[in-house]
Amino acid sequence: MKATGPTPDLAGASSAEADAFFSYPAKLARSVSAVPGDGSTVNAMMLTYSPPASGADGNALWTAINKELGVNLELNLVPASEYAAKFATVMASTALPDSMLIMNTVSRARDFVKAKCADLTDFVSGDNIKKYPNLANIPTASWEAMGRIDGRIFGIPLTRPKLNTAQFHVNRTKLDALQVPADWSQQDFLDAMKALKKEGSYGFGIDSSTAYGAGYFAGAFGAPQGWKLNKGAFTSAYESDEYVAALEFARQMYSDGYYHPTSSSGSLNDIMNLYYNQEISSTVGNFFNFAGGTYVTRVGGAFQTDVAVPFGSDRTSWMGSGVYGFTAFKDAPAERIEMMLRLCDYLAAPYGTTEYELLNYGVEGVHFTRSDGGLTPTDLAKTENANSVPVKYMSCAPMIIQVADDRAATERAFAVQSQLVPAGISDPSVGLFSATAEKSGAALAQTMNDTAAGIISGRQSVADWAAAIADYKNSGGARIADEFAASLTANS
Known part of the structure; x- marks a missing residue:
């Protein structure tokens, strides 16, 4: 199922290959029609490779994301090198975050997920996934790479192309x-x-x-x-x-x-x-x-x-495996799980949408300026960006191929992908x-x-x-x- 977004200049031959775009789209699409959240507080645990933002207060990007999502998103950001140890502590706790990034570096993570996290099978299998078109747009290979636990689906995969290697x-x-x-x-x-x-x-x-x-x-x-x-x-x-x-x-x-x-x-x-x-x-x-x-x-x-x-x-x-990790939800009533899925659906909005622009580049006039050539980051974007507010580790869109202002390099990357993935x-x-x-x-x-x-x-x-x-x-x-x-x- 294809989510809303621009037609790529070069389309991957399969869902395992990334699409390529020569330039930033002049016109953006909207992929989510209604505010996904219910006004509640959502605590999300994920890792970070960058110095994390201190909180939503005073952070224009984080504040804008909260407004769009319709929740008070509290990010529990853990340095990547400490994530396995920190998550082991969380597994032993009775107070769990609403969502958690699950990595294969954590021993007995699958046992924990099966025992304490929400079974999403009935929410995302078959035609039910159509309620969340951006999640439906995640390649099948990523869902398969995430794996199942006793035949059941317990997470949302963080998709990666096969050549993410x-x-x-x-x-x-x-x-x-x-x-x-x-x-x-x-x-x-x-x-x-x-x-x-x-x-x-x-x-x-x-x-x-x-x-x-x-x-x-x-x-x-x-x-x-x-x-x-x-x-x-x-x-x-x-x-x-x-x-x-x-x-x-x-x-x-x-x-x-x-x-x-x-x-x-x-x-x-x-x-x-x-x-x-x-x-x-x-x-x-x-x-x-x-x-x-x-x-x-x-x-x-x-x-x-x-x-x-x-x-x-x-x-x-x-x-590559086709997946970075997956997001699991704390077990909760169906209404809460459906809201969490709507949040992830928003975060998985594809390239060329207003949602993707906010999550990856920020707010126009605050984090970037727009011109015919694309987007130019402001000084604030050096500290408020997709790495310091890394909601991409809760849910994300498929990656794309694009070397800004360099069509030849974009074409070269796509050509190499087209050659290597079939032989991979x-x-x-x-x-x-x-x-x-x-x-x-x-x-x-x-x-x-x-x-x-x-x-x-x-x-x-x-x-x-x-x-x-x-x-x-x-x-x-x-x-x-x-x-x-x-x-x-x-x-x-």
């Missing part, structure tokens, strides 16, 4: 000077790294949390993402020949001196500053940092930044449940990540990978595989 970003100006083709092969890639080193620069850099980009290279080599599903049985991607080949490839890159030294200990900010300053010519970053214009803006014309296709012959890369590799465990994965999955993955980093940097041998896999399986990996298989059967 780590992709390769390059200094196209430098690569063009070296005559490196855009549709490169693995040998073209290595030749470029060698030529850049010969010039006295580094071809590649990546933040230290990624095990030297092992996951990206595994996807380029065609390794399964997370798990391989065959006749109902799950096998870890770590066991695939493609994953080992990717480790060997990255190990040789490291040995040849193609990695910037900061890759061993640097943060994402450290690496991106190296990229912006042209001290490295490529890195791995989220696709939408290019497709949304962040990288283009930061480069500022110093060079042409581009998103590159994987160098593998099949152009494979790992896809998805994790077959998405939407399934494993108690062991919920409890120990992150720690097991970190151990494998550390081993991968050791192999790539030469501190460990490739032969150590087999022992690491055996330990992974004995420490819980085998149980996770069995539990995913059981969950798949239960949900079939």
Whole structure:
């Protein structure tokens, strides 16, 4: 079901792909006809990656959102790094927020949701979802990725496109000077790294949390993402020949001196500053940092930044799950749940609507000015914006592709999406449940990540990978595989 909004200049081939728009629409649509709230106070718990606003009082954006929603929205904003610990405390409490962002980083979250949160199945399944057209506009893949609990729906997914993942970003100006083709092969890639080193620069850099980009290279080599599903049985991607080949490839890159030294200990900010300053010519970053214009803006014309296709012959890369997390509601009478759904419906209004404009850009004349070229933020928008008042973590619209004032970059991003999504590799465990994965999955993955980093940097041998896999399986990996298989059967 398509919600109200402008026709995209480039429409994604499926709901898993983002639409693209060349410019901000001159005329906006209205997607919600009536005030959704009932005048009550609604407490919503969510995370934030930015310094949070102190409250609605004195905050023009928050005040405007409350007025539009027709409620007193109280945001319980928790720094992202503290969210899992804070939510564990909330789960043990008898006083729950009205809405809560549920993340897979919280142990036993599903048990909590089943026991204390509202079952939304009868409100949003079948034709009932038509009462909330913006929620109906959330792609099916996101609802599926959220998963069900005992076959029931307990949340509203925070939708993400499938290509909302780590992709390769390059200094196209430098690569063009070296005559490196855009549709490169693995040998073209290595030749470029060698030529850049010969010039006295580094071809590649990546933040230290990624095990030297092992996951990206595994996807380029065609390794399964997370798990391989065959006749109902799950096998870890770590066991695939493609994953080992990717480790060997990255190990040789490291040995040849193609990695910037900061890759061993640097943060994402450290690496991106190296990229912006042209001290490295490529890195791995989220696709939408290019497709949304962040990288283009930061480069500022110093060079042409581009998103590159994987160098593998099949152009494979790992896809996103289609969901960031989901919002669950405290159990309440039906009238209250319907009101909460109307609030989420408003917050999910698509691009090109008055609701979307308010939530993402603020109030005209206060947070931005309008012209034929689009919207220009005011100084107030530096502190009052969609990051400081992040209602997008309660409900949100599908993302779009748009590099402001750069049609060529917008077209490029859309073309790469059109090429990569059909060839993408998805994790077959998405939407399934494993108690062991919920409890120990992150720690097991970190151990494998550390081993991968050791192999790539030469501190460990490739032969150590087999022992690491055996330990992974004995420490819980085998149980996770069995539990995913059981969950798949239960949900079939």
